[in-house]
Amino acid sequence: MFGTSRLSRKATHSLALAASSILVLAACGGGNDSGGSGDAAAAGNSTGPITYVQGKDNSNIVQPAVDKWNAAHPDEKVTLKEQTDQADQQHDDLVQNFQAKNADYDVVSVDNIWTSEFAAKGWLQPLTGEFALDTSGLLPATVTAETYNKTLYAGPTSSDGGLLYYRKDLVPTPPKSWDEMMSMCSIAKQNGIDCYAGQYSQYEGLTVNVAEAINTFGGSVLSEDGKKATVDTPEAKKGLDALVQGFKDGNIPKQATTYQEEQGRQSFEDGKLLFLRNWPYVYSLAKTDGSSTVKDTFGVAVLPGGGDGKPGASSLGGHAAAVSVYSDHKKTAFEFVKFLQSEEIQKDWLTKGSAAPVIASLYDDPALVEQFPYLPELKTSIENAVPRPVTPFYPAVTKAIQDNAFAAVSGSKTTDAALKDMQASLQNAISGGK
Numbered sequence: 001m002f003g004t005s006r007l008s009r010k011a012t013h014s015l016a017l018a019a020s021s022i023l024v025l026a027a028c029g030g031g032n033d034s035g036g037s038g039d040a041a042a043a044g045n046s047t048g049p050i051t052y053v054q055g056k057d058n059s060n061i062v063q064p065a066v067d068k069w070n071a072a073h074p075d076e077k078v079t080l081k082e083q084t085d086q087a088d089q090q091h092d093d094l095v096q097n098f099q100a101k102n103a104d105y106d107v108v109s110v111d112n113i114w115t116s117e118f119a120a121k122g123w124l125q126p127l128t129g130e131f132a133l134d135t136s137g138l139l140p141a142t143v144t145a146e147t148y149n150k151t152l153y154a155g156p157t158s159s160d161g162g163l164l165y166y167r168k169d170l171v172p173t174p175p176k177s178w179d180e181m182m183s184m185c186s187i188a189k190q191n192g193i194d195c196y197a198g199q200y201s202q203y204e205g206l207t208v209n210v211a212e213a214i215n216t217f218g219g220s221v222l223s224e225d226g227k228k229a230t231v232d233t234p235e236a237k238k239g240l241d242a243l244v245q246g247f248k249d250g251n252i253p254k255q256a257t258t259y260q261e262e263q264g265r266q267s268f269e270d271g272k273l274l275f276l277r278n279w280p281y282v283y284s285l286a287k288t289d290g291s292s293t294v295k296d297t298f299g300v301a302v303l304p305g306g307g308d309g310k311p312g313a314s315s316l317g318g319h320a321a322a323v324s325v326y327s328d329h330k331k332t333a334f335e336f337v338k339f340l341q342s343e344e345i346q347k348d349w350l351t352k353g354s355a356a357p358v359i360a361s362l363y364d365d366p367a368l369v370e371q372f373p374y375l376p377e378l379k380t381s382i383e384n385a386v387p388r389p390v391t392p393f394y395p396a397v398t399k400a401i402q403d404n405a406f407a408a409v410s411g412s413k414t415t416d417a418a419l420k421d422m423q424a425s426l427q428n429a430i431s432g433g434k
Contacts, residue, residue, distance in 0.1 A: 045130070048329040049077050050336065052321075053094070054109030056085040059353035065345050069336060076332040078107075087111060087204075098123040098324070106327040107336055110154055112145040112318050112387060113394050116226075119153040120392035125323040127152040131334045138341070139379075142358045145387040146320045153322060155337040156358040158349065160317025161381030162212060163374060164301045165268055165276040165286070167294065174301035178216070178242050178312075181275060181304045185251040188274040196246065197256040197264045198277035202406040205260050207388065207398045208315040209277065210405040213239035215313035215386045217306040221401065222430065226391040229426035232419050238306070241415050244408050257410050269294060277303060279317065283374050284354060300374040302381050316385035318356070356382070396429035 057063060063080055070077045083090045091114060097105045098118065110118065118124050127133050133155050135143045142156035166174050170191060175181035185195035199205030211221055219236030222229060230236070246252035256264070261278055268276040269286050271293040276282070283300060286292050303312030321340050323333040339345065346362060349355035351371065356378060362368060363379035389397050400422055408418035 045330050046328070047076050047332045049079070050106035050327065050329050050332050051079045051081050051104050052107045052109075052336065053081045053083065053097075053105050054319075055083050055087070055090045057082055058085060059355070061349050061353035061355065064352075065340065065348065068345075069339055073332075076329070076335075078336055081105075094118070098326070101326045103324075103326045103328050105324050106329060106333045108322055108324060109157070109319050110322050112142075112154075112156075112316065112320060113398075115146050115154050115320060115322065116148040116390045117392045117394055118322065119148040119151070123325060124153040125325050125327075125330060125334075127155065127323075127334075131323070131330070133338065133341075137360060138358050139360050139382050141316050141382055141385045141387070142318055142320075145316050145318065145390075148390065154320035155322070155341055156318060156320045157337075157340045158319050159356040159358050159382050160279055161356070161378055161385050162208070162277055162303050162312075162314035163280060163282075163377060163381060164303050164312075165278060165282060166299050166301060167274050167297055168299035169297040170274060174299060175275075175304045176309075176311075177307045178304045179307055182246065182249070182251055184274070185249075188251075191274075193271065194253040194267070194273050195251045196275040196277075197252060197259055197267065197273055199260055199264060200243075200252070200256045200406075200409055201258050201260050201263075202402050203260060204398060204402075206405055207401045208317075210240065210243070210401055211315050211386070211388055212277075212303065212313060213243050215239070215315075216303070217242065218308075222389045222391060222397070222426065226389065227430060229423045229430065231426060232423035237415055237419060240405065240408055240419060243405075244415050247409050247411070257406070268298070280356060280374060280378055281354060283372075300377050302377050302384075311380055311384050314381045314385040316382065316387045318358070391430055393429050393432065397426060400425035400429050 052066065054062060066078050066080045083093050094108055098121070125131060128151060133152060135152070138156055139159060142159050143152065146152055146154040146156055164174060170187055171184055175184060181196065188195035198209040200209060214221060214231065214236045217235050217239035219233055219239050220230045243252070247254065264276050264278055265282050265285065267273045269289055269292040286298055287295055303314055305312050321337045323330055323337060327333050341358065343359055346357040346359050350357050350362065350368065363375045369375050391397055404413065404418040404422035404425065407413035408415050
C-alpha cells in the first residue's frame with residue numbers, strides 16, 4: 001500500500017501499506033441494477049468452494065489465514081491464487097478476468113483506488129441487503145475509500161497512512177506545521193545533511209505526495225462527486241507552492257525528484273536526511289537494518305499540517321476484499337470477506353506482516369502499542385487521511401497530476417501554469433477524454 005503506492009510494493013513491512021500489500025476482495029454478484037449482467041445478478045447466491053485472488057503474499061500472512069478458514073469450513077474451502085507483486089499487473093489481470101466473466105475469481109484483493117473503477121463497470125457485488133457489512137468498528141476513512149455512489153463495494157482489509165520520520169537527536173520535538181518544519185531546515189544545514197524528502201519521482205507516489213500537500217492546505221483535486229476538477233484554486237496553489245518553494249530553497253534536495261519510497265528511506269537510514277515522509281514499513285527497517293545509522297536516533301510523528309492546527313492530510317493507502325458479481329458462491333465469498341476483517345486475522349496480519357489494521361480499537365491496544373510504538377500516530381494519520389480521487393477514470397487522473405506536478409517541482413513550469421494545465425487535463429480525464 002504505498003504511494004501506490006508504496007501501497008502495493010512494501011506490504012511485507014508496512015502497516016498499511018498494508019496499502020500496498022495486503023488484500024482487497026473482489027466484489028460478488030447480486031440482483032442490483034448497478035452491478036453485473038442480469039444472469040450474474042440472479043445466480044450465485046449460494047455456498048461452496050471459492051478462490052481468493054490477490055497480489056504475491058510476500059509476508060506469508062494470507063495462506064495461514066486461508067488455512068484457518070478451511071479448517072473451519074471443510075465444505076466451503078478457499079483456494080488462494082497469487083498474482084505478481086506488481087500493482088499494474090495485478091490490476092490488468094483483474095480487468096481481464098472480469099471482462100471474461102470468470103466465475104473463478106470469487107473474491108479479489110483491490111487497491112482502494114481501483115474500487116470505483118470496478119464498481120462503475122458493474123463487476124463488484126454491492127455490499128448491501130443480505131451482503132451488508134457491519135462497518136461500525138472500522139476506521140471511517142477505510143470505509144469511505146471503498147464507497148462509490150454512496151454504496152460500499154469492498155470490505156477494507158488493510159490500511160495505510162503517511163508518517164513523518166525525524167531525527168529526534170537533532171529535533172527533540174517534531175514540527176506541527178509545514179512552515180515550522182521548513183524553519184528547522186537550518187538545523188540540517190548546520191549538520192551538513194539534507195532537510196526533507198518525500199516521493200517526488202514521476203510515478204504514483206508523486207500523486208500521493210502532491211494530493212497530501214493540496215489537501216493539507218485546504219484544497220482538493222476533484223469535487224466530492226468526482227465530476228469536477230478543483231485544483232485551480234488558491235488553496236491548492238498553497239499546497240503545490242509549498243513543495244515548489246521547498247525545492248527552490250534547497251530544503252528539499254534536487255535529487256528527491258528521483259525518489260520513490262526506497263531511495264528516501266535509504267537516505268534517512270544513512271543519516272543524510274533530517275525529515276522523511278514515508279509509510280509505516282520504514283519503522284521496522286530503520287530499527288533493524290544492519291546498515292541503518294539512525295536505529296536509536298529517530299522518532300515518528302504525524303505529517304505536519306498547513307498551519308491551521310490540524311495534522312497534515314495523508315493520502316490513504318490500503319486494500320480491500322471485493323466479491324465478484326460473477327461468483328457462483330457469493331454467500332461463501334461474503335463470509336470470507338468478513339473473516340478477513342475479523343479481529344483475529346487483523347491482529348495476525350499486524351504482528352506477523354506489519355499490515356495496518358482496519359479495526360479502530362487495535363490502535364489503542366496497549367500490548368500492540370508496546371510492540372509497534374507508532375500505532376497512535378498512524379491512527380491519527382489514517383483518521384485524517386483523504387482518499388486519492390474517487391473516480392472510475394483514475395488512471396487518467398493520476399497521469400494528469402503526475403505530469404504537471406513533476407513539471408512544477410522540477411522547475412519547468414510555474415505553479416500557476418502547472419495547476420491551470422492540471423485542471424484542464426483532469427477535467428478532460430473525468431469526462432472520459434471527451
